[in-house]
Amino acid sequence: MALVVQKYGGSSVADAEGVKRVARRIAETKRAGHDVVVVVSAMGDTTDELIDLAQQVTPMPPARELDMLLTSGERISMAVLAMAINNLGLEARSFTGSQAGVITDSAHGKARIIDVTPGRIRTALDEDAIAIVAGFQGVSQDTKDITTLGRGGSDTTAVALAAALKADVCEIYTDVDGVYTADPRIVPTARKIDRITSEEMLEMAANGAKILMLRCVEYARNYDLPIHVRSSFSHHEGTWVTDGPVPAHLTSNPQSSQEGTVEQPIIAGVAHDRSEAKITVVGVPDTPGTAAQIFEAVAEAEINIDMIVQNVSVAASGRTDVSFTLPKAEGQTAVAALDRVKAAIGFERLEYDDQIGKVSLIGVGMRSHPGVSAKFFKALGERKINMEMISTSEIRISVVTRADELDDAVRAVHSAFELDGEAEATVYGGTGR
C-alpha cells in the first residue's frame, strides 16, 4: 500500500462528466489499496470567468481581494469532486489550502509556500477517507489572509503536500500522456519519455516545456519525490520524473522500476520557448564595470534575464554591444529602466526585438559525450537557420533563432538526435557531444 498524491488540472474537471470520470479514477486508486490525497484546480474556465467578473467592477482589483475571489474556483471543484466520490461509496472530504495547512508568504497572486502542516489531511487518511485539497491556494503566515500561488500553483500544492506527507509518488494528471521529446504540435513524431531525471526536467521546464512548472520540479527534487506525469483520459503509463527507482508497485512497466538501466539516454528532449524578447544595448563603452551597471539597472526593476551575449569590442571605437533575453511581458519595464541610466552608462541606443524563439536540447548524457554541440549546430546550419545567441549548461544547449524559424529548428534538432518515435526510439549511447 502506498500513499499517492494525485493532481488534476482544470481541463480534467471541466464539467460534471469530467468530475465523475476523475472521481472513478480516484476510487480505482483507493480500491487498489492506496491512501489517496487529491489536489484539484478550478473547473475549466472558472478562473478566467472570475477574472472577467472582477474586471467588470474595477480595472485594478486589489491583490488580496483577487486572491479571495479566485480561490472560490477550487472551492467549487473540490467540493463537487468530493461529492462525486462519496456517490461511488467511498468517503471523501474536501479541504481548502488553509485547512490543508498550506502556509505561504503574503505575496498575493504569487505567494511562495513557507511550510505545509497537513494535520487534518493526515487525520482524514487515518480515518480511511480520501482527502481532496484545493490547489493553487494557501494562507499567509503573517496576515492569515488567503493567498494564491500564481501560475502552475496547483502542481506546486500537490508536490509540496506530497513531500510533507512523505508520499510515494505525486501523480500530475493532464490532458497529454506525459512529457514528450518535443511539443507534438510542432514535431508530430515526438515520443513520450518514459523516465527523465529531475535535472533534465528542470531544464525542460526552464526552457519552455509547459507540462510542469519549474518551481514544482524544484520542490520535488529537493524532497526526492518521484513525479508521475500522465493523462487523466487514458490508463497509459506516463512519464516518471525521478532520480531514484520508480516505485515497483506503482508502475505497470517493470523496466522503469529498475534503478539505473545500463546506460542513460544522452538526450532527453527538445524544448522551445516563444515567450522571450531580446534587448540589445548598442555602443556600450568597453570599460570595466559598464556591463555590471547595465544588469544592475535591470535587476533593480526585478526582471529575470535569461541569456546574455557581449560582442567582441571593436578596437577602434572602444565600444561594444550587449544583448540579453528576457520575458516579453517585462520588456517595456526593462527598456524604461535602461533609458533612465542611458546617460550615466553612456551607451548609444537600445534595440528591442520580440520576434525571437529559443530552441534547447537537454540531456544529462551530454556531460560525458563530446560532439553534441557540433551536431546541434550542424543540424541548424543544414536548414540555413541563423543562430543569433548561444548558451550552454552542462546538460543543455540553447540557441536563439528568428521566431518564424523556430518550428523548423525544433524539428531539425529533434530529427538529428534521432528522437523521432517508433518502437525503439530511445537513444542509448550515440555520437557524442
Next chain:
Amino acid sequence: MALVVQKYGGSSVADAEGVKRVARRIAETKRAGHDVVVVVSAMGDTTDELIDLAQQVTPMPPARELDMLLTSGERISMAVLAMAINNLGLEARSFTGSQAGVITDSAHGKARIIDVTPGRIRTALDEDAIAIVAGFQGVSQDTKDITTLGRGGSDTTAVALAAALKADVCEIYTDVDGVYTADPRIVPTARKIDRITSEEMLEMAANGAKILMLRCVEYARNYDLPIHVRSSFSHHEGTWVTDGPVPAHLTSNPQSSQEGTVEQPIIAGVAHDRSEAKITVVGVPDTPGTAAQIFEAVAEAEINIDMIVQNVSVAASGRTDVSFTLPKAEGQTAVAALDRVKAAIGFERLEYDDQIGKVSLIGVGMRSHPGVSAKFFKALGERKINMEMISTSEIRISVVTRADELDDAVRAVHSAFELDGEAEATVYGGTGR
C-alpha cells in the same frame, strides 16, 4: 459617528452593475462618517446554480461538502464587492464567516451560531477599512468544518455580527421599501410600517411574513439591537424594528426617533402563510394521555407543529378528532410517523389536507383593547369565509381558511382594521378587541 452593519441580499448584488450600485451606497455611509461592516449574500442565482451543479454529480450530496460548495457563492460576492468599493477610493477587506469569527455548531446546512468573535473585523474598522463579511456561513466549533446557517442565514449573520460588535443598527437591505401592513401583492393598498416592535415582528415572521426570518428577529431582540429594513434601490427610510428609540443620527424621520409616541397603534399588520398543511387524526380514544402520545410521535420525527385543535368528544363514541397544522414539507414524514403508532394509539384514520391558508392579525395594542377578535371574525363572516381553526396569542389572532379563500381573507381583515394606506393611515387608538 455610528457603527452600522449593512446586509445586502442576492438580488441587490445580482450582477456587476448591482455590485457597483451597492458599493456606492456603502461608500456614502462611510463618507457620512460611520464605521461600516457589510454582510453580503451570494450574487443572484449563484446558490441555485451551485446546487444544480452538485445534483449533476450526485443525487445525495453529503452535507459537509454541500456547505463547502455553497459558501463559495458568498466568497465571490464579497470579494467582488470589496473590489468595487476599493475602486471608489475607500479601503474594503473581505472576510469569510470563519475569518469573521462566526462560530457555529456542526449541523451542516442549518447550523446555529454559538459565538461571534469578530477580532479581525474590529481590527479592520480600527484601521479605517470597511469590512465585508460573507453571510450565511460560519465554522463549526468542534470540527473546524465550514457550515451554512440555512435559509435567511445572511440576515442572521448580520444581526449576530452587529450584536457582537455592539453596532448602533443593523440595516437589512432588500428589494422592497420595508415591512408592509400586508403583502402588497395581495393588498395593493398595504402601507409601509415606519416602526414595529420586535415582538410584533416576531409574530409577523412566525406567521408567514417573509421579509425577515424569525431567528434573526429573535437574535436582535435578545441583544436589544435596532434593525432597519429598507430598500437598496431607493433612499427612502424603511421600517425600524426596535423596542427602544430609533437612533436620531440614523433616521431622516425625526418622529420615529422619539421613544414611545403618545399611543402605540393597536395593529401592526396582517400576515399570511400558504406553507402549511393540516393533519386530522380521526377517531382518537378520548382517554387521558392519548393526545400526548400523538404529539410525542410527531415530535420524535423532529416536526414543528403550529396550531392544534381538539374537537369536543362525542360522548356516545368516546372518541374525538385532533387536528394540527405543520409545514407542508414535513407532511409526509408526519403521516408516516403517525401510521407507525396507529395501532398503539388506536385512532381510526388520518386525513391530510394541504389546501389550507392562514391569516394572522398582529399588534401589541390588542393586549389592552378588547373586541379585536370579534371584529376579525366579523370581517371574515361578512365575506362568508369559513374559519377551520383558530389560534390566538396575546398579540395575535390566526385563522385557518381554505387556501383559495386566503387572499380574500387577508384583504377583509386589512380593510376592517383600517390599515389601508393613505396619508394618515397609521392606526392610533381604535375600536379595541
